[in-house]
Amino acid sequence: MSSFEYANAPESKAIANIATSYGLFIGGKFVEPKKGKSFNTINPATEEILSKVGYADKLDIDLAVKSARTAFTKVWSKMPAKERGKYLYRIARILQERAREFAVVETLDNGKPIRESRDTDIPLAAAHFFYHAGWADKLDYAGLGSKPKPVGVVGQIIPWNFPLLMLAWKIAPALAAGNTVVLKPAETTPLTALLFAQVCQQAGLPDGVVNIVTGDGITGAALVNHSDINKIAFTGSTEVGKAIARSISSTKKSATLELGGKAANLVFDDAAIDEAIEGIVNGIFFNQGHVCCAGSRLLVQENVADEVLEKLKKRMSLIRVGDPMDKNTDLGAINSAEQLKRIQDISNTGDAEGASRWSPDCKLPSKGFWYPPTIFTGVSQSHRIARDEIFGPVLSVLTFRTPAEGIEKANNTMYGLSAGVWSDKGSKILWAAKQLKAGVIWSNTFNKFDPASPFGGYKESGWGREGGRHGLAGYLTSQVKESK
Amino acid sequence: MSRIDVNKTYKLFIGGAFPRSESGRVYEIKGNNKKFIANPALASRKDLRDAVVAAKAAHSGWANATAFNRGQILYRVAEIMQGRSDQFIDEICALEGVTTKVAKVQVEEAIDTWVWYSGWCDKLSSVSGSLNQVSGPFYNFTTPEALGVVAIFAENKPSLLGVVRTLAPVIASGNSAVLIASESYPLPAITLSEVLATSDVPGGVVNILTGKITELAPWVGSHMEIDGVDVAGLSKKQEEELKLVGADNLKRIFRFSPTNHPERILSFMEQKTVWHPIGL
């Protein structure tokens, strides 16, 4: 070897005992779907089939909701809050015990690098359960009124980008607040949710408190429209979020929605440049850019744009694209053929509309779904790649001359989920944070998540917050809001 | 011939280790049935001095650990205690003369108290801190911060719960503690220190002394390195004397009712307010 080439460092798959098939998890047991339908889930890095999971339709949804309602009325709402909390602590601890297994299954099913599942997804998921376990018997102190009440039975629909983590963001606060749930994982990433069902069994969680129903968009709609659901919690595209808002408009149901984003990552001329480069790279290439709060627009102050771009390109050529099970992989597989096509279609408008595309040289595997880390320079606000959420490893680069102009461009979008600010000057950071219309503002950092930190968007990025004291509100009956 | 038990030697808990009193003294503890149980250490003012040194040394690391980490450790204490329930039940029965059923309730409440406070560690500033809307272009926030070294005179009875109820809220926020156990019912405190020693609690965060209250209280009151005191185990008169001498470094001295409440955590914290301009 003439240079320092990292040899293959594969994580072993042996720890993952993926069954050949899974039923639906309803009433504390795995049951076959009433109509016996099922569908496959594949590994997007290799296209091989991992398992066959049940397809839940209206009848199964109905069974699941009934199970959740019975559990709520007869068991969960009657249980002393501190005992409820202890179940959540047990779940947190079991997730920590089985962390490696979950990380491997997550990477196989989702395509994200094993380093990310291992170091980010799974630990954060366990932390969410741990954090919310502590709230269960302290709701009086949450600033939401004395003796706040749960909403009842909650329907939850989660996306494929952080399967177990999104499940934790939904289930942990719901249960801590005293609700029971029916959760539908994403069509392409059901496996860690089904393993989670096993964890519920290991924790001794009472039957029906958590129900997992696998399926597709039709399954999701059936859940949203079920008459005995009190609240919907949804994370996914803005388009579907709006459809849900319409569906429930004539009902008493409340909803929290975590939708899309097109976040601006503002780099000022007084930024710590090397760390800003890491923040830019992390902002758009972490998780293959499949992040609602991704920093997908780089807004760099024009007087440092050349320097930033040169350093960015050099840094991007260090990004290792490939086998997600290799511990040194930085950028894994795109989650599905469908998502890959979407990324390609929107990115191609970048070329068509006159922006300049650049990617470092990388060897993409022949099987599976892959996209190289890509930047477009010469982008303006009117380009599709500056407005539409691509949800892939594609960064649009724009410039600004003055701070005010930077803020204006950053806010010039129907989204408002997140933003990044890079500057060494404290007052400027706080000034920018005040001006930016975004629910989460990262200063001199990016993509940082914590169960104690509320997350959610302005405008068409959704309704409500998840995490922290504020995140509990969505799962407790409002003291004052009327629903019909 | 029936088997002879190996009786436990009860020592002090200082800096994560189990030393005897530097004075070499012990005193006798008999059970409720007047039978001899043990000779726990009779701590001297020098043991107290050493405990405070250990507590001070451990404070910074403990306060700067993430709240999540502290919460995990307090929960771990509960896990380890749960596994040792029987040991605590036996000890309480022998000491207090109560039934197994009554002792079990006490032990379970003690375990659940650790769990309760564990869940508070990372929620304190959400609940007690604030961003203050001042009139001017300033970002102004208030956040609670641990005091430092807090001395605790544990409740006399219940002998185990009286220790846990006073100790957990003190350390949840990052304070380190020097706990003086009940003079008449000291043993569960020492057995608890065995749990602490095996629960990832860093050495020095909790220090436990057994001995004469009248001997130790004045030294606690006058020690300039002790920042706060919970006087649960003191008489009214002892409390007043402590407050008199504690005024020399304005110790934060409190007596709480025997319940769980976040105020017990916050009373041993300081509220810090920071200003920063907002502008270009």
Add this chain to the structure above:
Amino acid sequence: MIIDGSESSLKKFLSDLPPVDQVGADSRAAMLATRSIKTTSKAWAIDMAISMVDLTTLEGADSAGKVKALCAKAVRPDPTDLAVPSVGAICVYNDMVKIARTELNSIGGKDIAVAAVATAFPSGRASIAVKKLDTQDAIDAGANEIDMVIDRGAFLSGRIGEVFEEIKIIKQLCGDQAHLKVILETGELVTYDNVRKASYLAMLAGADFIKTSTGKVAPAATAPVVLVMLEAVRDYFALTGKKIGVKPAGGIRTTKDAIKQLVLVNETAGPQWLNPALFRIGASALLNDLLMQRMKLRTGHYASANYVTMD
């Protein structure tokens, strides 16, 4: 001209450097520490690390016997395996230089450099006259490399012109005979901004290598500090075309630590710096751990300290 030689021009240049965000730098270093270096790449890294070691003894109790034993170890780290490369250099106090050079030459180690610490190492607290004599002694004794310390007191009190001048003077004494390593003592500089500024200052004054620490103060060569120094040599190269070397010293005890350093180099300054002419590791105990790891790769089982020589 980057600077015109005046203290004010130097101050302005240094203060115009971009700031370092500590949390960001720590996090980049931590991410690079997760690289998993196995099998062939591990074998390559171990041999490269061995060839980069500046095998060091800087103790008051050092004697001729100790230094000669170190020389033997430097030339043939593993007497049972001649495929193991020799180390990069020997590092000793300047009154041991002659002994080391003579010994190395007589046991087949004429290609191994002798580095001498100088300028009132480790504190740097002496007059410039004493520091010059100190350095000259080492040069006269045959040192190939001089590891000098900067005046941290002067740096921290803002007298950076003095710091600059001292380096220039010592560099002049080195002439063509010795390359100059400038020790920043990053543990005393504390902030990453200071490390960045001191790195540039040293390079502008003529350093051939910038070195983290004396090894007598902790913290020494932490990953984020080495990261900042590698960024400095990378950017200095882009600015001037000159490649300056980096030497972490102190606290690098295990093979894992050494490999993490090589990853830092690889993904910061780049592969061009992955050779002993541009990267050295100041260490003593590290060498035996490298040898044991090498044995494990060769034999497949965990090694024992009984099978490596103590010196």
